[in-house]
Amino acid sequence: MATIVMDDLHKVYAGGVKAVTGISLDIADGEMIVLVGPSGCGKSTLLRMVAGLETISDGTLKIGDRVVNNLEPAERDIAMVFQNYALYPHMTVFNNLAYGLRNRKFPKAEIDRRVREAAEMLEIAQFLDRKPRNLSGGQRQRVAMGRALVREPAAFLFDEPLSNLDAKLRVQMRVEIRQLQKRLKTTSLYVTHDQLEALTMADRLVVLNGGKIEQVGTPMDVFSKPASVFVAGFIGSPAMNMIDAAYLHDKGEGNALPALPQGADLIGVRPDDLLLTAPQGPHLRLSGTVALLEPAGAESHIYVMLEGNSQPITIRVQGLPTVLEGAQVDFYAALDALHPFVRETGLRVA
Amino acid sequence: MQTKRSTFRNGWLPYALLAPQIIITLIFFVWPASQALMQSVYRQGDAFGVRPPTFVGLRNFAMLFDDSLYLNSLKVTLYFSVGTTVLSMGLALLFAVMVNRMIRSKDTYTTFLVWPYAIAPAIAGVLWWFIFNPNIGILPYVLNGIGYDWNHRSSSSDAMILVIVAAAWKQISYNFLFFLAGLQSIPQSLLEAAAIDGASRMKRFWTIVFPLLSPVTFFLLVVNIVYAMFDTFGVIHATTEGGPSQATNILVYKVFRDGFVNLNMGSSAAQSVILMGIVIILTVIQFRYIERRVNY
Ligand SMILES: Nc1ncnc2c1ncn2[C@@H]1O[C@H](COP(=O)(O)OP(=O)(O)O)[C@@H](O)[C@H]1O
Numbered sequence: 001m002a003t004i005v006m007d008d009l010h011k012v013y014a015g016g017v018k019a020v021t022g023i024s025l026d027i028a029d030g031e032m033i034v035l036v037g038p039s040g041c042g043k044s045t046l047l048r049m050v051a052g053l054e055t056i057s058d059g060t061l062k063i064g065d066r067v068v069n070n071l072e073p074a075e076r077d078i079a080m081v082f083q084n085y086a087l088y089p090h091m092t093v094f095n096n097l098a099y100g101l102r103n104r105k106f107p108k109a110e111i112d113r114r115v116r117e118a119a120e121m122l123e124i125a126q127f128l129d130r131k132p133r134n135l136s137g138g139q140r141q142r143v144a145m146g147r148a149l150v151r152e153p154a155a156f157l158f159d160e161p162l163s164n165l166d167a168k169l170r171v172q173m174r175v176e177i178r179q180l181q182k183r184l185k186t187t188s189l190y191v192t193h194d195q196l197e198a199l200t201m202a203d204r205l206v207v208l209n210g211g212k213i214e215q216v217g218t219p220m221d222v223f224s225k226p227a228s229v230f231v232a233g234f235i236g237s238p239a240m241n242m243i244d245a246a247y248l249h250d251k252g253e254g255n256a257l258p259a260l261p262q263g264a265d266l267i268g269v270r271p272d273d274l275l276l277t278a279p280q281g282p283h284l285r286l287s288g289t290v291a292l293l294e295p296a297g298a299e300s301h302i303y304v305m306l307e308g309n310s311q312p313i314t315i316r317v318q319g320l321p322t323v324l325e326g327a328q329v330d331f332y333a334a335l336d337a338l339h340p341f342v343r344e345t346g347l348r349v350a
Numbered sequence: 351m352q353t354k355r356s357t358f359r360n361g362w363l364p365y366a367l368l369a370p371q372i373i374i375t376l377i378f379f380v381w382p383a384s385q386a387l388m389q390s391v392y393r394q395g396d397a398f399g400v401r402p403p404t405f406v407g408l409r410n411f412a413m414l415f416d417d418s419l420y421l422n423s424l425k426v427t428l429y430f431s432v433g434t435t436v437l438s439m440g441l442a443l444l445f446a447v448m449v450n451r452m453i454r455s456k457d458t459y460t461t462f463l464v465w466p467y468a469i470a471p472a473i474a475g476v477l478w479w480f481i482f483n484p485n486i487g488i489l490p491y492v493l494n495g496i497g498y499d500w501n502h503r504s505s506s507s508d509a510m511i512l513v514i515v516a517a518a519w520k521q522i523s524y525n526f527l528f529f530l531a532g533l534q535s536i537p538q539s540l541l542e543a544a545a546i547d548g549a550s551r552m553k554r555f556w557t558i559v560f561p562l563l564s565p566v567t568f569f570l571l572v573v574n575i576v577y578a579m580f581d582t583f584g585v586i587h588a589t590t591e592g593g594p595s596q597a598t599n600i601l602v603y604k605v606f607r608d609g610f611v612n613l614n615m616g617s618s619a620a621q622s623v624i625l626m627g628i629v630i631i632l633t634v635i636q637f638r639y640i641e642r643r644v645n646y
C-alpha cells in the first residue's frame with residue numbers, strides 16, 4: 001500500500017530520444033491509474049521508470065515516502081506484469097510464483113501458503129506443476145498476475161497485459177483484474193493503448209501524448225470534457241466528429257447558433273450526440289448526404305458527407321437506421337453536446 | 351516434421367545426383383572403416399609374405415585392455431577432453447556474457463573472438479609451441495620470473511596443460527558464437543522480471559540465463575568432446591608428439607603412432623574400431639537430445 005508521486009519526470013534515451021518530458025502526477029493509495037495514449041507516446045517508458053528498469057533522467061519519484069530514483073527495481077517494492085508475461089519458461093508455475101519470495105528469503109511455509117492462495121484466487125491451482133509452455137494464453141496471463149500478487153507489493157505495474165489475448169478473453173480478464181485490484185486495494189499503474197480498457201478500468205486515467213500529459217481525470221471527466229482535440233479524438237469510439245465553427249455559422253441552422261462559445265473555431269460532437277430528430281432545448285441543425293450505412297448489431301453508424309468537407313461525419317444510432325444511402329439527411333445536436341476547441345492550440349475553450 | 355517430396359521424370363536422375371556424395375562416402379569412409387574392422391581381427395603377416403595374416407578374433411582388443419600403455423592413453427584422453435571442453439566452454443561463456451552486455455563495439459569484439467577459428471590446428475599448435483618453448487618462448491620466461499620452472503618436455507603436467515590450452519584456444523571461437531546466439535535469444539523481459547523479483551545479477555545468471563542456455567550447452571558439450579578426442583591430432587603432433595613419456599598420448603594420436611610409426615597394424619586397427627564406437631555413441635546421444643530439446 002503506497003502513494004506514488006511523480007514530480008517533473010524526464011527521460012532522455014541514450015540516442016537523444018526524449019520519451020518523457022515533464023510528467024507530474026500524484027497517485028493516491030489504492031488508486032487504479034490507467035496511462036493511455038497512442039503507441040510511442042512514452043507510456044512504457046514512464047512505467048519502466050517507476051519500476052526502476054529505466055533510469056530517471058530528471059525529476060523525482062516517490063513510492064510511499066521514499067524517494068526511489070536511485071533504488072534498484074527489487075528495492076522499490078513493486079511488481080510488474082509484462083506484455084509478453086515474461087514467465088520463466090524452465091520453471092513450473094509454482095516456481096514461477098515462488099521465485100520472488102525465495103529470493104527474498106521467505107520461510108518455506110509462508111511461500112507455500114501465499115502461492116496456493118494466489119493460485120486459488122486466480123483459478124490456476126490445478127496448473128501449479130505445469131511449465132508455462134503447456135498453458136493457454138489466458139492461463140499464462142493469470143500466472144503473470146499471480147507472480148505479482150504473491151509478493152503483496154506496494155504497487156502493481158501493468159504494461160499492456162491484455163494485448164496478447166483475443167477479444168473475448170481480453171474483456172474477461174479486464175473485469176477480473178479490476179475486481180481483484182478493488183478487492184486488494186493495491187495502488188496500480190496500468191498502461192494500455194486501448195481507450196475502452198482505459199475508460200472501464202481506471203479510477204483516474206492519464207492521457208499521454210508525445211511524452212506529455214494531455215489530461216488527467218476520472219473516465220467520466222475525460223469523456224465528457226476532453227481537454228484537447230487530441231483527447232477528444234483518442235477517447236471514445238467512434239471518434240468525436242470535428243466541424244469547423246465557420247461552417248456551422250455558414251450552413252448550420254437552429255436556435256443554438258448564437259450561443260456558440262466565443263473564440264472556438266473547431267466544434268467537436270460525439271457520434272452519439274448527433275440525433276435524427278430535433279431535441280428539446282437549444283440545438284443546431286445540419287444536413288448532408290448519407291455516404292455509407294454501417295450496421296453493427298445493436299447499433300449502426302451513419303456516415304454523412306457535409307457539403308464542401310472531405311471527412312464524413314459519423315452518427316451513431318440504436319438499431320437499424322431509417323435513412324437510405326445517397327439520401328439527404330437532417331441531423332441535430334443539442335447545444336450542451338458541443339465541445340468547443342481552438343484549432344491552433346488544440347485546447348478546449350473553458 | 352513435414353517431408354518434402356519431389357518427383358523426377360527420369361528414373362536414374364536422382365541416383366546420378368546422389369552419386370558423387372555416395373562415391374566419396376564409399377571411398378573415404380566406408381572402405382577404410384571396413385578395412386579397419388577387418389584388420390582389427392587379424393594378426394598381421396610379415397613384410398616378406400612368409401607368414402600370412404592370421405585370423406585372431408578379438409585377441410587384438412583383449413590385448414589392448416591388458417596393455418598399460420593403452421589404459422594410460424584412455425586416462426590421458428579423459429583428462430585432456432574434460433580439460434579442453436571445460437576450459438574452452440567456460441571461457442567462451444564468459445566472453446559471450448561480457449560481449450552480450452556491451453552496447454557499442456559488440457560486432458568488433460565478436461569478429462576478433464571468431465578469428466582464431468580460421469586458423470588451422472597445426473598452425474595453432476606451432477604458435478603455442480613457440481609461446482611455450484622452454485628455451486625461446488615468452489610464457490616460460492614470464493613464469494620463470496614468478497619462480498615457476500616451465501618445461502613441458504620433462505614435466506607431464508606442464509605438457510598436459512600446454513596441449514589443453516592449445517586445443518581449447520581454437521575451440522573458444524566456435525563455442526563463443528553459439529553461446530552469444532543463445533544469450534541473445536533470451537528475452538530481456540525475463541531478466542527484468544527476475545530483477546524485480548529480487549534476484550541479484552549472479553542469481554539471475556545461474557537461475558535464469560544458465561538453465562535457458564542448457565540446450566546450447568549440451569550441444570556444445572558433445573561437439574567439444576568430439577573435437578577434443580578426434581580433431582586435435584594436429585595440436586598434439588605440432589607440440590608434444592604425445593610425450594613426455596606418453597603423458598599426452600591421446601587415443602587418436604596413439605592410433606597414428608602405433609600404426610604408422612611402430613607399424614603394429616592389428617592393434618592400431620582395433621584402436622580405430624574402438625574410437626569409431628565412441629563416435630557412434632556420442633553421435634547417437636547428440637541426436638537423441640537435440641530432438642528432445644533438453645530441459646524446458
Ligand atoms: N531503449 C530505447 N532507446 C531509445 N529510444 C527508445 C527506447 N525505448 C523506447 N524508445 C523511444 O521512446 C519513445 C516512447 O517509447 P515507449 O515508452 O515504448 O512508448 P509506448 O509504450 O507508449 O508505445 C518512442 O519514440 C520510442 O521509440
Ligand SMILES: [Mg+2]
Binds near residue numbers: 043044045
Ligand atoms: Mg509500450
